[in-house]
Amino acid sequence: MKELKRIIEVYENIDFTQRKAAMATVVKLYGSSYRRPGARMLITDDGRWEGAISGGCLEGDALRKARQVMSTGEPMLVTYDTMDDENADSLAVGLGCNGIIDVLIEPIIPDHIYNPISLFKTYTTHSVRDTAVLMTVFRTEGEPDLQVGERFLLLNDGTLHPSTTKNLPLFLQQDLTKVAQGGKSQVKLYEQPSGKIEAFLEVLHPGIHLVIFGGGYDATPVVRLAKEVGWHVTVSDDCVAHLTPIRFPQANAMVNANRKEILQHIPITPFTATVLMSHNYKYDMAVMENLLTTQVPYIGMLGPRKRFQKMLEQFESQGKTFDIEIINRVHSPIGLDLGAETPDEIALSIISEIQAVFAGRKGEFLKQKPGFIHERSQQQVEISSE
Template sequence: MLDIADDLHRWCAQGRPFAVATVVATSGSAPRRPGAALAVDAEGAAVGSVSGGCVESAVYDLCQEVLAAGDQARPVLRHFGYSDEDAFAVGLSCGGDIDVLVQRIDPAAAPEIAAALAAAASGEAAAVARITGGPAELLGRALLVRPEGAVLGTLGDEVRDATAAAEARSLLAAGRTGTVGIGADGSRCGEPLTLLVETSVPPPRMLVFGAIDFAAALVRAGAFLGYRVTLCDARPVFATPRRFPDADAVVVDWPHRYLAAEADAGRLDARTVVCVLTHDAKFDIPLLEIALRMPLAYVGAMGSRRTHLDRLDRLREAGLRDLDLARLHSPIGLDLGARTPEETALSIAAEIVAHRHGGTGAPLTGAHTPIHHDREPARHRNHPAA
C-alpha cells in the first residue's frame, strides 16, 4: 500500500474513501511482492498494481464490491493462483500464487492509515502493521509505528499492540517490508495472527565520485532507480550543478574527506551505494580505504584490470584485509560490452541491482534460476520492492 502512497495521500487529503487491495503473501513466481497494492476510489479511478496485469480486472471488481458496501464493508482475503481454464482472467499466468487483502479505507475513520500514507508520501520513516491473517473480525486492523516510538491506532489489545509495535520497529530499522506471525494474545505462541508490516524510509543514497561524462550518465541512472544521488569531486571547475542537473546535490570536496564527514554525521547507512569513477589514485585510494571499512551496500571503482590490480596492492599497503577487498566491485559494472557513458552507466546500475537482490547477472534465457529472488530490498516510496 505504501508503494502508491503519493496518490492515496492525495485521496486522503480530499477525504475520498477508497478500497485498497494489498498483496499479503506470495509463492512461486509471483510478479509482485507483499505490500504491492491496487486502489480504487468511488469514481472508479485506479492506481497501482497487484500482479503486473494477470489478475488486475478481478481485483478491481473486488475493490468496487467492497467500496460499494459502504461503512459496513468487511475486509476480504482472496487467493489467486494459476487457472488452466483462463489464466489471464482469474489466475496468474506466471504460475505463482498470491493472497490479496481488500479493505475499504475511510480517511476520517482510519487516521493511522492516513498518517502512514502521509509519512510515506513525504519520505519520512514509518511502519504500518496490519492484521492479514487470523479471525475475520480482526482482519485489516492497523497500527502505525514511528522510529522514535510513537504509535497510532490499535489492533484491539494492549499486549498485542506492544508485540506488533516491536516487530514493526525491527523491520523499520532494516527498511524492510514483510510478514510476521504473533499470537492473538500478543505472545509469540497461541492462536496465530499474521501481520503485514509495510515500511517507508527515506530514499537510499548513491554517492558518485568523479565529475566525468560517465558520472553524468550514472547520476541519471541512479535517479531513475530511485536513489538520492550526490556527485562529489575536488575540482570546482568540473563539479557544477550545470554539468550534473540530475544530481540531488553537487559537492566540491576531497572525496575521502566528504565520505568521512557524511559517515560521522550519520547520513550513510547499509543501503548506501558508492561509485568511484575518479580514475586517479590520489583520490581513489584514500576514498576506498574508508569506504571498504564501512557497512555500505555497494562499493565499486572504475578502471582497467591492470588498474584494479595496482589498486589492490595500494589498498593492502594501506592496511586493508582481503575480506575488505572482496567487497570491492572492480572493474565496476557487468560485462555488457558497454562503450558509451550511457551504456557504462547501464552496466553499473545493472550490477547494483543484481547485487541488491542476489541476482547473477546472467541471461534468463535457458537459465533454471528463479526470476524473482528472495533477498528483500530496502523500501522507499520511489523505489518499491518489486
C-alpha cells in the same frame, strides 16, 4: 520506495470532498506471481489508479472490488487462484502466473486511525535511511483482539508508531522485532483462545542511496538510470564547476566536498552504494582510502583492474591496512559483463551490478538459474498468545 512515494504523491492530490479511494495490497502469495507481497495500487472511484498488484491481469477485477469497498466502507480480502484456468476465465483475463494471491482491498479515509497512507508518509518522511516493519492484519477467525485492517509500525529505533489506540500484545511486538532483525517480510498465523489472526509483517526498505564521486559527463547516465529505478542519488566532487544542475538535473543532492573529508558530508548506511568515476587517480585514491574505513556495502570504481591493485600497493607502502571484508566489497572493474561500450551501456552495467549485489544475486542469465526465480511460498508460523 519509488512506487510508494508515487502513491503518496497521488493520494495527497485527491480531493476527498469529491472523491473516494481504496488501496489494494498483495499480502500473501503461494507459488509464483508477477508482483510480490507488498505490491500496492491506490484506486479512486473515478476508475483511476496508481501502482500495480500484477502484470495487468488482476487490476480490472481489483477495480470492481474496490468500488464495493468504497461503497461499504469495509475492507475485503480477495483470493486469486491463478493456478486455476476456470478462475482465469471467470475473471476474463489471461493469468500468466502460477500462484494463489491474497489481496487486501480497504477503504482509504484520510482522518481514520488506520489510514495506511499516513503511516507511509511517516516512514518516508522521517526514516529515509532506515528500515521499518509494518504489520497488517488481513484475515481473522472468531473474535480475536485485532481486526482486519489494523496496523502497527515498528520504527528503526525499536519504538512503535502510535498508529492505534490499542496496545500491541507483547508477543506480536516481539515478532515485529524479530522480523526487523531478520530483514525479511513474513506472513504469520496467530492462534488465540478468542480466535485466529493472520498478518503480513512487511519489511520497509528505504531503497538504495547511490553516491557518485566524480561529476564527469559519463556520470550523467548513471544518475539518470538510478533515478529511473527509484534510488536516491548524490553526486560529489571537490571541483564545484563539475556540479551543475544542468548536468545532473535528476540528482537529489550535489555535494562539493574536499576529497579527504567526504565522510563528514555523506552518511554511510547499510543501503549506501558508492561509485568512483572521476578519472582522476589521486582523487579516487583519496576517496577510496576514506571508504575503506567504513562498512559501506558496495564500492565500485571505473577503470581497469590494475588501477585498484596499484592503490592497494600504495596503501601498503604507506603502512595502511584495511579489513579484507571491506576490500572484498570493492568492485573493480565495475559492472556486469554486458559488453558495454558507450556511457549509457556502461551506466546500465553499473546499475545492474549494484542491484544484483544488494539483492544478493549473481547477475546470471535467469534461464540458467536452477529452480524458481523467486521464493514460491512464505512461511506461516503459528504462535499461541499467553
